[in-house]
Amino acid sequence: MLIKKPSDIKEKEVTPKELYLNRRRFLKTASIAAAATAAGAAFPGILAFPRVSRATTKLEGTRKSPLSTDEPLNSYKQITTYNNFYELGTDKESPARNAKYLVTRPWTVAVEGEAKRPKVYDIDSIMKLSPLEERIYRLRCVEAWSMVIPWVGFPLSALIKQAEPTSNAKYVEFTTLYDPKRMPGQRRAVLDWPYVEGLRMDEAMHPLTILAVGLYGEILPAQNGAPLRLVVPWKYGFKSIKSIVRIRFVEKQPLTAWVKSASHEYGFYSNVNPEVDHPRWSQARERRIGEFFKRKTLMFNGYGEQVAQLYQGMDLKTNF
Ligand SMILES: Nc1nc2c(c(=O)[nH]1)N[C@H]1C(S)=C(S)[C@@H](COP(=O)(O)O)O[C@H]1N2
Ligand SMILES: [Mo]
Numbered sequence: 001m002l003i004k005k006p007s008d009i010k011e012k013e014v015t016p017k018e019l020y021l022n023r024r025r026f027l028k029t030a031s032i033a034a035a036a037t038a039a040g041a042a043f044p045g046i047l048a049f050p051r052v053s054r055a056t057t058k059l060e061g062t063r064k065s066p067l068s069t070d071e072p073l074n075s076y077k078q079i080t081t082y083n084n085f086y087e088l089g090t091d092k093e094s095p096a097r098n099a100k101y102l103v104t105r106p107w108t109v110a111v112e113g114e115a116k117r118p119k120v121y122d123i124d125s126i127m128k129l130s131p132l133e134e135r136i137y138r139l140r141c142v143e144a145w146s147m148v149i150p151w152v153g154f155p156l157s158a159l160i161k162q163a164e165p166t167s168n169a170k171y172v173e174f175t176t177l178y179d180p181k182r183m184p185g186q187r188r189a190v191l192d193w194p195y196v197e198g199l200r201m202d203e204a205m206h207p208l209t210i211l212a213v214g215l216y217g218e219i220l221p222a223q224n225g226a227p228l229r230l231v232v233p234w235k236y237g238f239k240s241i242k243s244i245v246r247i248r249f250v251e252k253q254p255l256t257a258w259v260k261s262a263s264h265e266y267g268f269y270s271n272v273n274p275e276v277d278h279p280r281w282s283q284a285r286e287r288r289i290g291e292f293f294k295r296k297t298l299m300f301n302g303y304g305e306q307v308a309q310l311y312q313g314m315d316l317k318t319n320f
Helices: 016-042 076-081 094-101 156-163 201-205 257-261 304-311
Strands: 108-113 119-122 133-140 145-155 171-176 196-200 210-215 229-231 244-250 285-288
Touching (some): 076 145, 133 210, 145 156, 156 201, 196 257
Parallel strands (some): 108 244, 145 285
Antiparallel strands (some): 108 119
């Protein structure tokens, strides 16, 4: 985000062949792991292979959410080849190319801090915590582009309720995996790794806030934040932290990665706001990926009716 201005951003796409090969590779890995699991069942205690819960990439039985937008979707190819994921490279095309390094099984997520029931979840048990829904949301990047994405996930509130946060829990802090082997972008000090994000408790509990595990009815590709990422549709895209390993309930406002790196440019709240410009560019308009003409950016990314009351009485110019 610090490197490119919106005017420098061009849409560049990976060839269908590369995409095909990537998906083939996943299917192969998944079936090997499934075989390994079967072997592990026959010889318990002897084999310790990573386990994959599903032999294919399909997520079955997801229900459609009434909270979805009915705008036209961006294509699978656009959503999976034009990404921001600095742990896998700072160019838009790099995350898809480096996705192969990010092995996401086994994977655990620690839920901890100010809570009565802290717990370390295996990714497969997190996916069973609440029925999976398709949620079609607009994603508005702070770089003034946007997409419409059919996520598969469940409300973050479902996980928070399980944890029973104490009355000291005022914020939720999220942390991405730190592992330069699986996240080669962490070998460069682009940010102070690991990536950290945060929400106020009422924002985290809001029904629009989801944890996503898939898109287009399939498990998340690594470049989109597999195996588990946050999606907060009324905030700039960088709040939607990818590849989460820790969720912590805290009393003080978390120091997030982008605020730490450039607090004059990125605030804690980061609500989409066409009236508050980034110091280096306007936020009044955005380019929907795949479209030529820019469109007007909407307050709270168009979700004002649902979320404006969270910020009543707050000056959104100082709390940007
Ligand atoms: N860990 C981590 N999460 C991240 C980022 C990142 O670099 N690292 N980029 C953010 C930004 S700036 C955006 S716009 C969205 C992009 O999500 P997408 O690539 O799935 O569309 O992810 C966000 N989550
Ligand atoms: Mo972004």
